[in-house]
Amino acid sequence: MAERSLLNQLTGALRCLPGVGPKSAQRIAFHLLERDREGGLRLAHVMADAMTRIGRCRRCRTLTEHEVCAICANAQRDASLLCVVEQPSQVVAIEQAADYRGLYFVLGGRLSPLDGIGPDELGLGQLEDRLEEGIGELILAVSPTVEGTVTGQFIADRALSHGVRVTRIAQGVPLGGELESVDGGTLALAFAGRRDF
Amino acid sequence: MAERSLLNQLTGALRCLPGVGPKSAQRIAFHLLERDREGGLRLAHVMADAMTRIGRCRRCRTLTEHEVCAICANAQRDASLLCVVEQPSQVVAIEQAADYRGLYFVLGGRLSPLDGIGPDELGLGQLEDRLEEGIGELILAVSPTVEGTVTGQFIADRALSHGVRVTRIAQGVPLGGELESVDGGTLALAFAGRRDF
Numbered sequence: 001m002a003e004r005s006l007l008n009q010l011t012g013a014l015r016c017l018p019g020v021g022p023k024s025a026q027r028i029a030f031h032l033l034e035r036d037r038e039g040g041l042r043l044a045h046v047m048a049d050a051m052t053r054i055g056r057c058r059r060c061r062t063l064t065e066h067e068v069c070a071i072c073a074n075a076q077r078d079a080s081l082l083c084v085v086e087q088p089s090q091v092v093a094i095e096q097a098a099d100y101r102g103l104y105f106v107l108g109g110r111l112s113p114l115d116g117i118g119p120d121e122l123g124l125g126q127l128e129d130r131l132e133e134g135i136g137e138l139i140l141a142v143s144p145t146v147e148g149t150v151t152g153q154f155i156a157d158r159a160l161s162h163g164v165r166v167t168r169i170a171q172g173v174p175l176g177g178e179l180e181s182v183d184g185g186t187l188a189l190a191f192a193g194r195r196d197f
Numbered sequence: 198m199a200e201r202s203l204l205n206q207l208t209g210a211l212r213c214l215p216g217v218g219p220k221s222a223q224r225i226a227f228h229l230l231e232r233d234r235e236g237g238l239r240l241a242h243v244m245a246d247a248m249t250r251i252g253r254c255r256r257c258r259t260l261t262e263h264e265v266c267a268i269c270a271n272a273q274r275d276a277s278l279l280c281v282v283e284q285p286s287q288v289v290a291i292e293q294a295a296d297y298r299g300l301y302f303v304l305g306g307r308l309s310p311l312d313g314i315g316p317d318e319l320g321l322g323q324l325e326d327r328l329e330e331g332i333g334e335l336i337l338a339v340s341p342t343v344e345g346t347v348t349g350q351f352i353a354d355r356a357l358s359h360g361v362r363v364t365r366i367a368q369g370v371p372l373g374g375e376l377e378s379v380d381g382g383t384l385a386l387a388f389a390g391r392r393d394f
Contacts, residue, residue: 006247006262007289013243016236017214018228029247030286031215033260037248039213044245046210047229050203051238054230063230065203089227092204 007033061106061123062088071095071104078102080136084127084155086110086143094141102139105130110147111154119154127155131162140168144189204230258303258320260285268292268301275299277333281324281352283307283340291338299336302327307344308351316351324352328359337365341386 004012007029014025032040056062057069064070071077071091081102085091091104107122119125131138138159142148156166172190173182182190201209204226211222229237253259254266261267268274268288278299282288288301304319316322328335335356339345353363369387370379379387 005267006243006251007260009243010247013236013240016229016233016240017225026286026289028214030260030284032213032244033247033251034285036213039210040244041248043210043213044241044248046203046206047237048241048245050207050226050230051234051241054203063204063227070202087227088231089223092223 057106060091060104061108061126062091062104076101081139082130082135082137083139083141084152085141086148086151090141102137107142107151110142110145111151112147122151124155124158128158131159131164135164137165137167140166144171254303257288257301258305258323259288259301273298278336279327279332279334280336280338281349282338283345283348287338299334304339304348307339307342308348309344319348321352321355325355328356328361332361334362334364337363341368 010029010033011022011025014020014028015022017025017028020028050065053065054063055065057064057072058067059072060069062069062071066073078101081100082105083094083100083102084105084107085094086107086109088106091106094100094104105123105127107124109117109122111117111119111122138155140152140156142152142155152168159166170193171186172193173179173186179187207226207230208219208222211217211225212219214222214225217225247262250262251260252262254261254269255264256269257266259266259268263270275298278297279302280291280297280299281302281304282291283304283306285303288303291297291301302320302324304321306314306319308314308316308319335352337349337353339349339352349365356363367390368383369390370376370383376384
């Protein structure tokens, strides 16, 4: 066939989904076409809408279709608490799991000069404005990797220079984690951070 | 939030994909929004197009956006061979793997009176017309399940009554299959169908 069939086009386009190879793409295409066209059509419309309309919150830089996200716009949230995370997905994870009622600031990455990611790319100027507005506590929830730690240190220094209290979420053995399968670095941190029973 | 955010809507809509739970849906949504909006937008458009425009081939009942699919419309194909399969995905699989140059007929299922799937649902009247038009060989490529076998038997009887030669694709040990991991039924078929070396 000279012309590519619509089915082939769909199978090809599905490859943009993470972890979807040629076989899965085919399976998904047939599933939608034969069993759930309504779901596929709804997904197509929502996806087109989301890809074009979702941008970044002007205040916290998380993903939202509004100028200011629902969390920043919520007057019930405690504006004296600011939790700094790397990615919008971490905002969602914390909202789903923790009983946190403060605000967020999304860096969008970690300091990595070699990859051209400096303070500007992470919106640190904007974070500086938030520190100047005055907050009570800045909670670092960056990943405990080398770059995450460096980024956290940088932000902590800025916050401390504004007289803002800085905390970091606890590191240790995960809930339900088998001690023998936890890496040595984590175990060492868990020991150093032990508390009275 | 009273209103459901577009991100939540996207995560929800992604659940229509087979095997995608809440966690994967979130991962896919963030992947598309943060790393591949262009791919997501292209997928949205192709998917909407496919869900609305793909129908069934008037001749062989496979999925196509044309009235007659590319295989049925191809004058180079051998019209004396008709391969009967259960699903459009099997047409794709055979086209990709085998050197088959004949035509297809897609049942869309197996005879299953208890589920209300009878000869009409499988287009057997249409298959009867094809038998009357005259073909040289009908190749059964239905799955070797109980219902598939019953369906195949039914179709074979009709074809034989029209004087059409009926064959069935070979059953046996799959290529690269470890003998010890092949089920007993398949092994028995493989022995019964042994050939001279």
